[in-house]
Amino acid sequence: MPTADGAHSRRLSSDDVYHQLRTLILENAIAPGERVNIDALARQLGVSQTPIREAVRRLEGDHLLHKVPGKGYQTTPLLDLDSLRQLFEFRLVVDLWAVRAVAVNRLGNPSGWLHEEIERFTRAIVGVPDIRQHLLEHDTRFHGLILGALGNDVVKNAYDQTHCHFHAFRLYSPDTNGALTIEEHARLAHAIEACDPDEAETAMREHLTKAFYRFARAFDDTGNIQLRFPQSPRIF
CATH class of the missing domain: 1.20.120.530 (GntR ligand-binding domain-like)
Known part of the structure; x- marks a missing residue:
């Protein structure tokens, strides 16, 4: 099925989507506290919103995402x-x-x-x-x-x-x-x-x-985070 930009959708399962999103969060390609746009992810991955939403629910269970009333889902903060x-x-x-x-x-x-x-x-x-x-x-x-x-x-x-x-x-x-x-x-x-x-x-x-x-070692002497993963390419 073609997507909004004319590309054909890839056959990605909810597991595939979950692992892709989990990787992006763990590598901080989706930054801590950043809003996760379900529509944009569905378009970029060429899938319907259903596997995206299933993956998001799993990531919420992993405490890597949380729902903010009126704002949708955001990535959770890094550990202090x-x-x-x-x-x-x-x-x-x-x-x-x-x-x-x-x-x-x-x-x-x-x-x-x-x-x-x-x-x-x-x-x-x-x-x-x-x-x-x-x-x-x-x-x-x-x-x-x-x-x-x-x-x-x-x-x-x-x-x-x-x-x-x-x-x-x-x-x-x-x-x-x-x-x-x-x-x-x-x-x-x-x-x-x-x-x-x-x-x-x-x-x-x-x-x-x-x-x-x-x-x-990710923290400086005052307890502030000073190290980050190298930024990975964003997908949306």
Whole structure:
């Protein structure tokens, strides 16, 4: 079906639209606090408003968009330094407990999946100049595998609802080539494989602490954001 400018619409699903918009928000191509124009997005992507609206609802659930009465949808603000600290304090509670629990579970030990995920990520970033999306997806999957191995849906759902990875990665990319993440995740995977809860907890604590300070580099001494993603091409 031709669009308003005469172009033929592409067969994009709501999933495709969701992932495209999520990428633009995470990379700040759609700036924090900016209004999201559903009509303009539908025209630019060559789709109807239906998949756009479905994607927008999902992004609202991710807390990457919020609805402003009388103004439509806007992207949510970036984390400030205090919010970043609170996010990592939450993770230090949940992730440390989770990693100890899975490290002593010999029958449900997720180390094989963790090693596979590290290998998949390592292969995926070869020759890729900008690994931001790969890094976000890897970090989300890696920690999700640990939480999922608990077999506790309440904890996993509560953790997912914080959208820890989305919000931290909106600040900027703290590990430009992935080497630090690979090293820290590999240490975690080996500790879990060895069923060593003390080493697993230590590795997780050091990983999260280092990650916090990497992300905190986005702020100056007064707590104001000083770093941004390089601007990506806008689509509307």
